[in-house]
Amino acid sequence: FNKRMVIDSENYYKDRQRDLNLVFNEPLVVIDPVDKGRNVASAVKPQKLYEFIAASRAFLKQPKEEFFFPPTTKPLPSEVLKKEVTMRGSDLIFLIIKQKPTVPDVLWGQLYRTQRSLSQLLQLHDFNVLKDTVWSNEKNLSIFTFELEQKVLPNNKKHTGPPLEKREECEKFLAKYLTNKQVISGPYIKDQHWIVQAPRKINDATTLLKSKLEDGGKKVGVSELIAEAIKTKYEIQINNEILNVYLENKDFAEFLTEFLSGKPFWLKTH
Structure with missing residues (x-):
């Protein structure tokens, strides 16, 4: 799963891995036999590829015609x-x-x-x-x-500020929130960081x-x-x-x- 799948029937990129990497970045690469710069599988989304892999495994375990002729889905009443x-x-x-x-x-x-x-x-x-x-x-x-x-999210959101070791950033954080009337709670220190709780701009x-x-x-x-x-x-x-x-x-x-x-x-x- 960490490697791309490459099908190159004409061996255009044999021993040319670097060139292959420069031209294509999709997870599935099928080189066009008449155009070495075109991946005919470029439209295949990674999600569909992974589903195909899982379905192929299931088919190999228990081959059935339904894999090629899916049953029609009946909508829920x-x-x-x-x-x-x-x-x-x-x-x-x-x-x-x-x-x-x-x-x-x-x-x-x-x-x-x-x-x-x-x-x-x-x-x-x-x-x-x-x-x-x-x-x-x-x-x-x-x-x-x-x-x-x-x-809809809770209106109260925690904002984590800089760690105490960064003195200048802490001063800026405190200057921004210390007298801010929108702050619900804080500033306070937790796990070596300044923290404030403030309303979300949008919670829906x-x-x-x-x-x-x-x-x-x-x-x-x-x-x-x-x-x-x-x-x-x-x-x-x-x-x-x-x-x-x-x-x-x-x-x-x-x-x-x-x-x-x-x-x-x-x-x-x-």
Whole structure:
């Protein structure tokens, strides 16, 4: 898992590991037989590669036709879905956009980059992202899904200052917080560091997303095509608010059912 997998049928890079490393950085490299500078597997995400490895192991242990012809997922009935979402104890955030039709390869590249950027944004503000994904009908509707441990964080946040050995930095820290009326507790010393507890600037994930998506979200890494769609119109739904969209889109209903389960179909046959 720490090494890349390389398939070079024409031996273009035989004994040329340094050149290979300079040209390609993907985890799976399949050299195009007619273009040595092209990786035909460049679109394969690491997550999909790892899932393929695990599925291959399961197939070798117990070969079955289902590995090549997956069973159709049966969407959860609406009442079961509502119960499942409620019983999880986490919070599901759905970002719904209606993008302009474009080439699927281009669309998915921008969707994945946006998904990654928004997940990082949430984590940067202390929201624990349990799982995240994106679905699209590849025409005019896409839905980002983020499962958070909690949508609303406590207002009280601990800020760790410099260690006592750094005298100048400590003076600056104290000057900043000692008379700050926003401070809830502190400054105090813990484990050789100055500490203060202060209110969060934003403690609601929905508020955070709305504030960062006002201009389309380019500043936080939203891809151009997706940013244009967001500037036109977007909607954020929480937990069971997604029910109407779920009932109106069979493909999304199957997708969300699989996401909530979390278990790949081939593991059920393993």
